[in-house]
Amino acid sequence: MSKSSKSTNVVWHESTITRAEREAMHKHKGAIIWFTGLSGSGKSTLSHAVEDILHKKGCSTIVLDGDNIRHGLNGDLGFSDDDRVENIRRIGEVAKLFVEAGVIVLTAFISPFRTDRDRVRGLVTPGDFIEVFCDASLDICEQRDPKGMYKKARAGVIKEFTGISSPYEAPEHAELVIDTGAADLATCAKLVDSYLKQHHIVHR
Amino acid sequence: MSKSSKSTNVVWHESTITRAEREAMHKHKGAIIWFTGLSGSGKSTLSHAVEDILHKKGCSTIVLDGDNIRHGLNGDLGFSDDDRVENIRRIGEVAKLFVEAGVIVLTAFISPFRTDRDRVRGLVTPGDFIEVFCDASLDICEQRDPKGMYKKARAGVIKEFTGISSPYEAPEHAELVIDTGAADLATCAKLVDSYLKQHHIVHR
DSSP: OOOOGGGGGSOOOOOOOOHHHHHHHHTSOOEEEEEEOOTTSSHHHHHHHHHHHHHHTTOOEEEEEHHHIIIIITTTOOSSHHHHHHHHHHHHHHHHHHHHTTOEEEEEOOOOOHHHHHHHHHHSOTTSEEEEEEOOOHHHHHHHOTTSHHHHHHTTSSSSOBTTTBOOOOOSSOSEEEOTTTSOHHHHHHHHHHHHHHTTSSOO | OOOOGGGGGOOOOOOOOOHHHHHHHHTSOOEEEEEEOOTTSSHHHHHHHHHHHHHHTTOOEEEEEHHHIIIIITTTOOSSHHHHHHHHHHHHHHHHHHHHTTOEEEEEOOOOOHHHHHHHHHHSOTTSEEEEEEOOOHHHHHHHOTTSHHHHHHTTSSSSOBTTTBOOOOOSSOSEEEOTTTSOHHHHHHHHHHHHHHTTSSOO
């Protein structure tokens, strides 16, 4: 290692790998697949099923969901209106970084408010944000109630629970609307995969 | 798509791709390469130079620095003590998500406080966090002053500037200490690359 003081005047050239170069290496595009829907509508399960398909094709992927976000990055946030907005904002910004890395990021959050979801859409280039509405009826979600949340919400133990005591604003222009209340998982996952192929996010 | 109400009782099996599976696909491990040092010590330039080497080998990478963090995820934070702690905390949590995705994430932030850096180290498995101290003296950094920040700090225009009016706590157990004040960029970048090979983060 040269210790000459002369070298301190050397201008270090900044080399920057671009998103396009990372995508070329991965052989697919970066994108946000944003699953939205009621609790119990199948967002998390479907996101993992789609990731499974993509991974088997050699795609670089990550799922963001309550498990890795609420206990980590957003562990400081509660469930007030402000905190819910901030929760989705941060997830959007992190998702954008993954897109920059050329990764397909699948997010599984209720994200009940249109303005919050549209703000994330606005962070990235058109086409990078794929909104997938997991369209299962409240009846079906409440019947499933995998974590007993609806029961608690009906009993008033949980306040402001989406669908019960807080509104869910269904997407008006989702890229995909999937009947996760009736269709089987493999069928739902294939719909997302087909969309990604049709829109040249993945190439096979 | 089956619309039979019977299928609403089907339990959707949760498939989850693991970090190890993503790493196997990428053919390298995920890791955080955490560059720390004074303003002007070469953190950002070095991180991009290392990314360049890794990308050419086919590694999946991303650089987190002021450009993509301060204007995005941490755009709501100022420069108070609390906000500086929160800034590094969030960067650490995001870096952890990239490790989970099997990506090599290079971070370039002054990150002057030992406790903040050590908290990030504690978020991940030993070996996943590689602290690289960009060890250029204050004299050299101030001489370089690429953005005119030291001049403003000396004039009192910028308050609490690291090295001038706020302390920089040098790492005590950094994985790498690099003399970015004297050595040329290619030499510095190779030191990091060699470390990654020796520690089996990358395999060639």
